[in-house]
Amino acid sequence: MARPGILRDWFLIRRDLPHRRRLALAAVSFLLPITIWCVVSYVPWIWHPDVKIELSAEREGVTTVFTAGDHVSPEFFPEFQAAVRAENKAVLAAREAGNPESGAKRKNQKLLRQLAPVAIGNGWLAYDDAQNDAVLYPLWGDLATGRKTAAKPALTAENLQIVRANWELLAAASPVFAFAKLPDEPLLKLIPQGRPANPVYLPAPHEAIRAGIRDFTAAAPAGEPTMFERYKRSLRIILLGFLWSCVIGIPIGILCGVFDFFSRLFEPFVDFFRYMPAPTFSTLLVAVLLAGDAPKIALVIIGTVFQMILVISKTTRLLDPSLLEAAQTLGAKPRQILGRVVIPGIMPNLYNDLRILLGWAWTWLVIAELIGVKSGLTEFIETQGRFRNFDRVFPVIILIGVTGFVTDQILSWLHGLLFPWAGKSGAFSRGVAGVVTWPIRMVAEGARERIAANEAYSRTNPRDKTR
């Protein structure tokens, strides 16, 4: 039985697939990892080895304070709950015995804030306003009387009961928040709530997106750059580093490729130097260039320029020798060969080399930003990673990836535009190139015509030339 058309001809040995199929596969190559990420994150019975705390409680005499969003092991979580239940039991026992502890105002104030993650999750409170007692206090009442019902996360029956019990005491004291009027005896603590979650280093896609949007839109804390300033600073370092590498590397690379003299003079040392990992120079660079961006840019240069010299000299050597022979036969001088034959000849390949080297420079950026005073996007990744806020780290890593990918795609497209003869251009970019270069071509054509006319004139009037 013949297979239907759509299933046929996917696996052709050394032959390109039709354009549409290639596009479809390119899309799938992105969708595949994203789908895996979603499946692992959202299908509850796959993995999920941790418990993510949605509502937390502080324990007496323990300095480790868990807050909503922290991950704990499923073995520890029941212990945590049990510890809080035991504390509640003790409070109730003391209350019944008629000698409750006193001086618990501050403790109660913190206890009331237990509801903050619930309030934020349900949209009753802004994300950065978790200590807004004036809003949180009446919320206890609303939840106790059923005027409001928490949906994400929903309160357990046990916790609802605690809310009601606490509100009885609170309502008797004051309908609105006033520190002085808080009960003096301890209230009951809400029992921690949690849900199964993946390890902290693999946040779900929506968590990463939410954190990313928050980080990129929210105002930065006092004295810290915003995300866009960080981004700009990172880009500045990489671009300056790369530009300086080009300024140094391209001329030397071309000279090495053309003249054996320069090749022998530079390449052995460059070959040796490039094996010294650039990060080993970091402390030295900081000592010489002090803090600020200078040592960072220098690190990117060190990491890039030596490879650049070698790659470009190789590209130069690969230029079709028949071009050089032809030029020499026509009597071109070395300087003319360099300027008129070699440089235009290697341009398309040189451009591609630079594209790859720019990608190379990106890898040094991360290390460069860690030396001296940490800066830019990497500083953010570093600090947030240290505090295990990986949902905030992912968007930044992806941003760096997207930046690199998009720049490379644009540069690749420009390649067709700049070097239409190199044969990798589509009809569209050729069209654009045609329009952009039109004035230049017109001028050049005019010049050519004038020269031709002059030559024709001198040929018909040979005497003019001798004069």
Next chain:
Amino acid sequence: MKTILRLGSAALGLITTCGLLRAEPLKIAYSDWPGWIAWEIGIQKGWFKEAGVEVDFQWFDYVPSMDAYVAGKVDAVCMTNGDALVTGATGKPSVGIVINDFSNGNDMIVAAPGIGSIKELKGKKVGLEEGFVEHLLLLTGLEKNGMKLEDVTIVNTPTNETPQVFASKAVDAIGAWQPNSGQALKAVPGSKPVFTSADAPGIIYDLLYVSPESLEKRRDDWAKVVKVWYKIADYMRDEENLDDVLKILSARVKISPEEYEPFLKGTYILTLDEALKRWEKADGLGSVYGSSKVVDDFNVRFKVYEKPQDTAKYLDPSLTKALAAGK
């Protein structure tokens, strides 16, 4: 000729006066110990400007902050009294002018689940910064339990990396201070502190150490810094400011205020009166002099450095005393 010389010296004098008038801000390196994070309150509230002193507080990791001081990039650095001796013996001496606090539990040796005491650390690996304050804490703990230096293997680990290293199970215990030790406790459920500075209070004092040249040249400016510190200490002591204090301090180390609150107990910030008592020369850990002497003996015994240091040279209570007298 003489006139030229005189003119020259006059010009030189003029230049130096101009230099003094446009005095550079005092460059102070600080790091993530709760007693030093407290400077943040003065910075954010603009109290230094109010007091008429230009300061430039630079945020570092702890050991790099001392490196920066030794390299002469900053005029002052926040160190423990022990590490000031280490830095002095191996790099550059300094003079402590403010006692911020003494460590009262925030410095910890945190051990992996299953290790319940210092004694059980025998033959295990401990990640900490070699030669610095947590090393001292560990050695104190070992000595109190009748153990030897060789009973544990030290893995040199930057303090801010200890939580990750501990979570990776590459070591069995770590030495770190809050907030790093707290991160480690959180990262490894079931781990617990087996020895803390609360078990040896007074072994670790935290001070502001100034370079002797800068102290000599700009004594008045440093006096203003001391004054601002006690404004901060008083502000923190007032319970009404608690939420504001927690907000400022926790933001500096990027954790939540709830997580930060327990640190206040583990770092005992000294008010002016309390500090004066600690400045009195006496033996024992109740005095910063006594403590420094104890630590110096210790460092020599455990070969952190070779020669005993003149510990009194590292301490100068005069600015604090002058402030108290002026009140």
